[in-house]
Amino acid sequence: MHQAVSSSTLDMLKSVSTATLTSLLYKRGFRNVFIQGARPLKAGQRLAGPAFTLRYIPSREDLDGIEVFRDPRHPQRVAVEEIPAGAVLVMDCRGDVSVASAGSILATRMQVRGAAGIVTDGGLRDAAGIARLDMPAWCSGASAPTNLIRHHALDLNAPIGCGGVPVYPGDIMVGDDDGVVCIPAHLAEEVARDAVEMERFEDFVLEQVAEGASIIGLYPATDPATKSLYEAWLARRAEQPS
Numbered sequence: 001m002h003q004a005v006s007s008s009t010l011d012m013l014k015s016v017s018t019a020t021l022t023s024l025l026y027k028r029g030f031r032n033v034f035i036q037g038a039r040p041l042k043a044g045q046r047l048a049g050p051a052f053t054l055r056y057i058p059s060r061e062d063l064d065g066i067e068v069f070r071d072p073r074h075p076q077r078v079a080v081e082e083i084p085a086g087a088v089l090v091m092d093c094r095g096d097v098s099v100a101s102a103g104s105i106l107a108t109r110m111q112v113r114g115a116a117g118i119v120t121d122g123g124l125r126d127a128a129g130i131a132r133l134d135m136p137a138w139c140s141g142a143s144a145p146t147n148l149i150r151h152h153a154l155d156l157n158a159p160i161g162c163g164g165v166p167v168y169p170g171d172i173m174v175g176d177d178d179g180v181v182c183i184p185a186h187l188a189e190e191v192a193r194d195a196v197e198m199e200r201f202e203d204f205v206l207e208q209v210a211e212g213a214s215i216i217g218l219y220p221a222t223d224p225a226t227k228s229l230y231e232a233w234l235a236r237r238a239e240q241p242s
Contacts, residue, residue: 013172014047047180063152092160102120171184
């Protein structure tokens with residue numbers, strides 16, 4: 001049973017940056033959490049949802065002819081038809097961008113079914129079409145050839161490696177313009193809460209730096225005066241009309 005993460009936690013994670021999240025995970029001992037190579041197809045989109053995984057192994061000519069897509073049990077097709085609403089399809093393509101891992105028809109079907117997004121360390125075909133969807137997608141590049149040339153869809157909703165990161169079903173995937181971070185589900189709530197506070201402090205720091213302050217003693221806040229300045233800044237913000 002995967003640990004459920006509340007909608008309020010997911011909303012908080014959508015509001016913070018992957019840079020903040022990777023820093024907080026590093027403080028907790030997690031160094032390898034950022035999906036290497038996965039870039040957003042469209043800037044400005046945000047993602048937060050539990051991972052629903054699909055693993056590809058290298059294809060073999062006698063098993064991966066074009067006719068396999070006629071089989072309704074083909075794992076890629078099953079993934080598209082069974083991914084839960086709010087989940088993120090995360091695909092392990094071994095970092096191979098020479099072929100696509102999905103295209104716009106499958107992505108459109110997932111959007112209609114309520115999926116939260118797509119993350120792959122491989123390619124996506126019909127990339128412009130996927131970019132026009134409301135459902136966001138991150139990939140290692142646009143790639144026209146069918147996945148069957150290089151990929152054999154195998155495991156569904158099992159632990160995978162995506163962009164060099166271990167991703168377990170139910171892990172929380174968070175995406176922004178920098179890329180995608182994978183958060184173990186049991187840490188999602190506390191990391192989300194700490195991230196909101198961390199970014200609030202960094203907003204204060206940015207204002208101070210823009211006004212000419214040195215980062216020494218400010219970031220990190222090793223000068224005792226920084227705490228007083230920050231508390232006064234928070235009080236002023238609280239007094240401002242929303």
